[in-house]
Amino acid sequence: MRKEKVYISQETVKRLSLYLRNLRRLEKEGVRVICSDRISELLDVSPAQFRKDLSYFGEFGKRGVGYEIRRLIEELEDILGVNKQWKIVLIGVGRLGSALLRFEGFSKFNLKIELAFDIDKRKIGKVINGVKIEDVQRLTERVKEEGVKVGLISTPPQVAQEIADRLIEGGIKGIMNFAPVTLKIPEDVFITNVDMACELERVIFFLNNEGKVKTDSKLLS
Amino acid sequence: MRKEKVYISQETVKRLSLYLRNLRRLEKEGVRVICSDRISELLDVSPAQFRKDLSYFGEFGKRGVGYEIRRLIEELEDILGVNKQWKIVLIGVGRLGSALLRFEGFSKFNLKIELAFDIDKRKIGKVINGVKIEDVQRLTERVKEEGVKVGLISTPPQVAQEIADRLIEGGIKGIMNFAPVTLKIPEDVFITNVDMACELERVIFFLNNEGKVKTDSKLLS
DNA sequence: TTTTATTTGTTCCTATTTTCACAAAAAGTA
């Protein structure tokens, strides 16, 4: 039974994506059906959490049996929207940017970067992984032209805000930002920050507070 | 007044790191004192949240005035532990790995990768950003030898678990994992997964559920 | 057919996180 109005938390969405990836792997390994207990062993998620995450979107399992993997993969692809083709643009083809352009973790899962932009004349015109690098001057118009909806920002932090503004002007509705700055964006645009320095500092915090800290919800004495 | 026993959430730690970075930038811009309201405008955090996050560790502000930036930077560096030198090892010098080796977002903030390993004979011996790439065969012993405590895994997913095991055998206590797999690690080791495909799928979820979704805590109709 | 085993979907409860709101402190002003 589909719910009237449900708030889906970001944590739930992250987990859905995690489920999908692991279900695909299981299917490849020949598994046909799986129960929430088994999922729980594989991922770091309680069985109840798994069932509840799915329950926001419908009933996909069979009581006493489990979940048919093929069916669940399709449902999750549908929920996340990864079965549709979303045009993705990358801005900033530096070392991180070119790694992203060729990242198998994207391409393997139907996430293909289709346009790339840089300011460096020496890079413009080059082709990386089938994508021709274009002049960032033309960013807004090209984004409009191609109807791109998702942008990855891997520029230096100083220019990230300007790039974001231009992307949004071009009609971008979702941004994944690798630049270590907090971008100002309108309410109707979604942003996720991949902040590697913060993540690494989080690891260091744990080490630095060792003994004073409990493993999951950190206890400080 | 320091608390007896306080649980620090991961979200709080992430924000501390975010505060630190932005305070450093503000200091560079010549700002000396800042209040929680101003921080709130700059970052996407409520003033109360900022004050409460800090309050777990002590009283660093002055009522009616705000926070002296220099002081707060030092306190945060101390809390996070980033003023100490932590030895960091990177495993897997592919495209992402070499981008990480040269990533300014790390080096600028006193986060220096000091050892790097790969399995590819052609890469072993090469020097990237002052770091000599070593043979992954010797990973465990070298980690022990050097007393490394933090490891970054940027290998293909198939070998990530084995690398994690070897790191832990060598005495690593904190891992930042870029491989798209859920690693099994003991309780006393801290791990953070940087899962770019999940992040990108989260953006796509938002686009795919547009209209049905409210901007912050996603409303699905 | 009836009974027993499982395992889901969901309700209700608990724990955690965030926000509110205000007393306490600081500094300036009259």
Added chain:
DNA sequence: TACTTTTTGTGAAAATAGGAACAAATAAAA
């Protein structure tokens, strides 16, 4: 000195997320 303004630090309330537990559904066994 007394009053005003500002802004912190924090206890209490509100909101959110997570987990236990159980009825309902399924399939297999008796």
